[in-house]
Amino acid sequence: QVQLVESGGGLVQAGGSLRLSCAASGRTFSRYGMGWFRQAPGKEREFVAAISWIGGSTYYADSVKGRFTISRDNAKNTLYLQMNSLKPEDTAVYYCAAHQGIVVVTTPTSYDYWGQGTQVTVSS
Secondary structure (H helix, E strand, O other): OEEEEEEOOEEEEOOOOEEEEEEEEEOOHHHOEEEEEEEOOOOOOEEEEEEOOOOOOEEEOOOOOOOEEEEEEOOOOEEEEEEOOOOHHHOEEEEEEEEOOOOOOOOHHHOOEEOOOEEEEEEO
8 A cells, every 4th residue: 555645736826837746655655657647627538648657757748848847756656747838828736646667658557556635736
């Protein structure tokens, strides 16, 4: 069992930056591939970024490529999402998730554990 708690969300103007954190507890964090997803009101949950269990591989949705950076610190059991050049369309609840695999995966159903989410609102 892995428990995930996101933090760092908030209100920011377009063009601004935020860094989300996801603190993990429970089983060995380094053995899990991690991902960030987001869900806007009335929309399905969508993939944002993913990172392999040792951080060697990352993958991004086209909509955030070049603006967002996913990283992890296995010593601190923490996953990060640095978000730059934010746009109003980035407004959503952001979730971190963990899966028991060594490859990068992008589908929500592949993930075993989820956090409660943190709200990100980007004003125009």
